[in-house]
Amino acid sequence: MKLTLKIWRQADSSDPGGMHTYELDEVSEDMSFLEMLDVLNEQLIEQGEDPVAFDSDCREGICGMCGLMINGDAHGPEVTTTCQLHMRSFSDGETITIEPWRADAFPVLKDLCVDRSAFDRMIASGGYISVNTGSAPEAHSVPVPRDDALRAFNVATCIGCGACVAACPNGSASLFMGAKITHLGELPQGQPERDSRVVNMVAQHDHEGFGGCTNIGQCTAACPKEIPLDVISQLNKDLRTAMRHGH
Numbered sequence: 107m108k109l110t111l112k113i114w115r116q117a118d119s120s121d122p123g124g125m126h127t128y129e130l131d132e133v134s135e136d137m138s139f140l141e142m143l144d145v146l147n148e149q150l151i152e153q154g155e156d157p158v159a160f161d162s163d164c165r166e167g168i169c170g171m172c173g174l175m176i177n178g179d180a181h182g183p184e185v186t187t188t189c190q191l192h193m194r195s196f197s198d199g200e201t202i203t204i205e206p207w208r209a210d211a212f213p214v215l216k217d218l219c220v221d222r223s224a225f226d227r228m229i230a231s232g233g234y235i236s237v238n239t240g241s242a243p244e245a246h247s248v249p250v251p252r253d254d255a256l257r258a259f260n261v262a263t264c265i266g267c268g269a270c271v272a273a274c275p276n277g278s279a280s281l282f283m284g285a286k287i288t289h290l291g292e293l294p295q296g297q298p299e300r301d302s303r304v305v306n307m308v309a310q311h312d313h314e315g316f317g318g319c320t321n322i323g324q325c326t327a328a329c330p331k332e333i334p335l336d337v338i339s340q341l342n343k344d345l346r347t348a349m350r351h352g353h
């Protein structure tokens with residue numbers, strides 16, 4: 107495949123940045139999107155140019171490091187992570203536009219790399235269980251209804267990639283936050299801190315500069331783990347309950 111790439115280049119957070127155009131002549135449709143960028147970077151290094159900075163780690167759809175805006179879609183045209191996207195999803199001769207996540211709470215560090223530490227601070231504010239659960243319990247010693255266990259497991263698949271924020275016109279992290287609230291709130295171990303968790307996480311979310319949810323739904327459409335929109339309803343319900351309890 108031959109491709110034209112229009113890529114956002116930005117030296118650091120103080121640089122205004124801009125789009126640069128590159129041509130690639132030999133891309134296999136079996137390459138992953140990140141392998142295609144590796145080929146570009148080898149070409150740039152050979153030419154003595156600065157390679158394009160982008161994040162990745164596991165390259166297996168697990169770690170959440172690799173988000174890019176591809177032709178205006180978070181993680182590109184498939185429901186998957188950028189590292190699991192393959193070039194067969196594009197056509198020979200196509201022009202592909204590649205940008206970093208765009209959100210006030212995710213400032214650009216360099217080129218396609220953004221600072222997502224706002225998510226870490228949200229988790230530190232309440233996205234954990236600190237009760238002592240002891241050693242590995244006997245199976246069924248704390249019965250968890252099957253539907254609750256399944257829901258907790260399904261929403262625990264959130265990898266913190268930030269696509270939901272990048273896709274949301276408000277730059278809201280409500281889907282990410284709702285996934286954590288629902289995951290922990292479905293389990294018995296999550297109950298003691300349930301009220302303080304939601305209050306503190308929402309306060310940190312707003313403090314970080316994420317926007318509010320207005321039920322647009324782009325977050326769930328962009329989510330590579332298909333986290334459902336109703337986790338945001340759960341988030342709002344838990345917040346109302348916590349306020350009724352005097353938080």
Ligand code: SF4
Binds near residue numbers: 265270331332
């Ligand atoms: S909810 Fe989905 S899109 Fe948002 S951080 Fe989690 S996995 Fe990524």
Ligand code: FES
Binds near residue numbers: 164167189190
């Ligand atoms: S590099 Fe880990 S999810 Fe893509």
